[in-house]
Amino acid sequence: MGTATVVIVRGKGVVPRLGQVEPKLVAAMYERGLRILFGQSDAAAGLRTIFSPSDRVGIKVNAIAAPELATPPEVSLPLARLLASAGIREKNIAVWDRTNRELKDARYRLNAEGDAFRVMGTDTAGMGYPGEPVTHLNIGSLFSAIQSSFVTASISLAILKDHGMAGITAGMKNYFGAIHNPNKYHDDHCDPYVAELFDAPAVKSKHRLTVLDALVVQYHRGPSYHPRWAEPCGALVFGLDPVATDAVGGKIIEDLRKAKGLPTLEEDGRPPLYLRSAERMGLGTASLQNIRIIEDTV
């Protein structure tokens, strides 16, 4: 299976109403989506093809717009359990984001020690943004110790949203939460910064998998939460190609916008330029005609 394959799995009834998620259905969607993506007998077997039992795996969630529009525990913890079933020790699996406050706002119970899953912000004792700034192309930032030191392999589990500057925010831009100064990289539609940050060794060398939380998609006026433009799509999107997965996320948003009679992102003056930059940099495939999209329903 080529890397430019993206799997969309929809769960019937997974979002009974805005703000509510059915965790059992989410687990089933993971199982189905990862099985298709990896072409393996089950999701755990697929995960074993990209993670080893000795890995420390970070699941980078996005809790910035908590509680309404954050990756909730009901979506991240089933993935953590799948990783554990694939042979990774629970204490070596970290669900993380920038701050403990944001995680708590997103209804997480923090845990930074013991044998259970780690759930922690970068401001957890012993983490932080240590060392000197890392420069990479136009990026000059301190990296979260969780991304740079703690984890050996990384999953971007991002909320899929419309974004007033970047056009969309999905798996690649989720790593803005891994640096101390994301506010400095929103000029020029966040381009080429999204791609350049992803290209930095602390991200690119560790990233293994993108999962987009499209259970509820903010398709307009994002990244803030506006219920009138938030659509319960009930989908999770899986991809090994970070650019292709984001491109498919962009298509989901464009399709929603079209269905709702809204202008395209380009017509709205904010095309997701970073996708093309990422493709030019060899990070993946941005052209939809070169991406195989597999859709399924649970």
Added chain:
Amino acid sequence: MSMNRRTFVRTAGAAGAVLGADIGPALRRLYAFGQTAELSHVEARYYKRLPDREVECDLCPRRCRLGDKERGYCGVRQNDGGTYYTLVYGKACSVNVDPIEKKPFYHVLPGTDALSIATAGCNVHCKFCQNWEISQARPEQVQAFDLPPKAVADTAAKYRCPTIAYTYSEPTVFYEYMYDTSVEARRQGIRSVVVSGGHINPEPLEALIKVVAAIKIDLKAFNEDFYKTYVRGELKPVLEAVKIIAKSGTWLEIVYLVIPTLNDSVEDIRKMSRWILKDVGPDVPVHFTRFHPMYLIKNLPPTPISTLEKLRQAALEEGIRFVYTGNIPGHEGENTYCPQCRKMVIERRGYEIVRNDVRQGTCPSCRTRIPGIWA
């Protein structure tokens, strides 16, 4: 406690311990100790409410348009439910007593101390920032302390500082805190001075200059390309700010950090000098200061002294009357010379005043007026 120059303020009344540049990078490092600095939640000034809980910041030329829960480019102002808040009001992360020459102000109360404060944040992103640990950080990432405006003024009075300097990071981003502190300080007979990159919109600037005594503008270069590439800002609004300050009568000094090969063109300095002469006047002191490798530009050497001398000479030849070199202790370019008789009227060594012969704002030899704030 006797207060000598460069004294680190360890306590500030009820404010508790404070951190400062003089205690070294180890204690200024980005926050990583498991505590979370408390943020302020004070409504910001200079913004517009927009539909759907969006806001547009009118403080600086970026005019960030922000959805709910988003922060501006500065990282210290946040939209929360359609109301815009400053997160750093009264949250100083650096507090020091510095010689005013360190800012540098050379024509403002020479030989006195300035209580110098900063919060996290900046509205540009200079690749050569000398204080990046706080200026390029978000408020959660630095240790900050409750030091409301009155406590700042009280601390300045306690340590006999005739001025409070808003400095180190970019005071524009903590505008409300700076403004209110300036008003409070003025009640106590203490002046305020501002050290800024000048990325501020006219309306807030015009209000600010009514409550402060002096502003130093860091002019990073005299071409837009440099601003775009190395500052992530624009030159034009900075020049507009300089003109507004000059027109207001608030004391103004200009500092130009000279970075080898990047902004050290003599031609640019001549152009800049001609612009200053035309739009600001010949009496604004201009400081050419020495760059040291820092932050994201570590591949260039410190500025050769000969380059600084060459640029100083060019500015003098163009007609600027008070041109200085900085960050070269003991250099003759640190001294103030009477523009008429050329006699040295203030001798400096680093941040120390060796001799100050200015009398009632004039040269003791020829009585030529030496512009500045002298008493």
